Amino acid sequence: MRRWFPSLPLSAGLLALWLLLNDSVAPADLLLGAILAFLAPLVAAPLKPAGPRLRKPLVLARLVLRVGRDVVVSALEVAAGVLRAGRHAPRGRFVDVPLDLHDPHGLAALAIITAVVPGTVWCDLAADRSHLLIHVFDLEDEDAFIAMYKQRYELPLKEIFG
Numbered sequence: 094m095r096r097w098f099p100s101l102p103l104s105a106g107l108l109a110l111w112l113l114l115n116d117s118v119a120p121a122d123l124l125l126g127a128i129l130a131f132l133a134p135l136v137a138a139p140l141k142p143a144g145p146r147l148r149k150p151l152v153l154a155r156l157v158l159r160v161g162r163d164v165v166v167s168a169l170e171v172a173a174g175v176l177r178a179g180r181h182a183p184r185g186r187f188v189d190v191p192l193d194l195h196d197p198h199g200l201a202a203l204a205i206i207t208a209v210v211p212g213t214v215w216c217d218l219a220a221d222r223s224h225l226l227i228h229v230f231d232l233e234d235e236d237a238f239i240a241m242y243k244q245r246y247e248l249p250l251k252e253i254f255g
Contacts, residue, residue, distance in 0.1 A: 099138040104130040145198035148255050156249040163210050163245070171211045174231045183231040187216065190225045190239050194247050199254035206246050 111126035112118055147153060174183045194200060200222065207215040212230035219225070232238055 099134045099141075103134050107133055145196075145254060147253055149252050152249050152252050156246075156253070159245060159249075160206050160210065167211045167213075171230055174212075184233065185228065185230055186232045186235065188227050188229055188232065188235055188238055190227055190242055190247075192223055192225055192247065193243075194251045194254070195222045196251075196254040199250040202250055202254075203246060 108126045108130035111129055112122060115122045115126075192200075194203065200218065203225075204215050204218075207213050207227060214228040215225070216228055217226040227242070229238060
């Protein structure tokens with residue numbers, strides 16, 4: 094079944110969209126929609142990337158909890174930094190983080206983590222995936238931040254996506 098319909102929900106959605114756009118359920122529209130719903134997923138199936146292989150689900154669970162905690166703590170820290178900005182301006186800086194993680198799925202997860210944690214922004218990834226440029230809202234010690242970032246986020250992702 095999967096050989097002929099790589100994605101049954103996609104086929105059903107394409108057929109429904111075709112009929113809605115044509116505003117008709119005439120036999121010719123049904124036939125043309127069915128052909129489109131059958132052929133489009135078959136043609137697009139080779140373009141779908143292989144899914145990730147998750148190796149350590151417990152490490153993933155700990156990482157999700159850690160990121161959730163970091164989101165809350167960092168949001169409070171950023172809010173405090175904004176409130177005291179008149180007296181003590183935040184020391185925002187760009188940080189170049191060397192990467193040991195090169196798996197595309199792991200890097201995508203790292204980008205999501207960086208984007209969701211308040212106070213950090215993913216700015217640039219080197220073409221060879223060896224360095225990552227991050228902007229940090231308030232940074233005291235660059236080396237300590239790099240060590241923390243690699244330990245808390247990159248290392249678990251490296252274990253998960255190996």
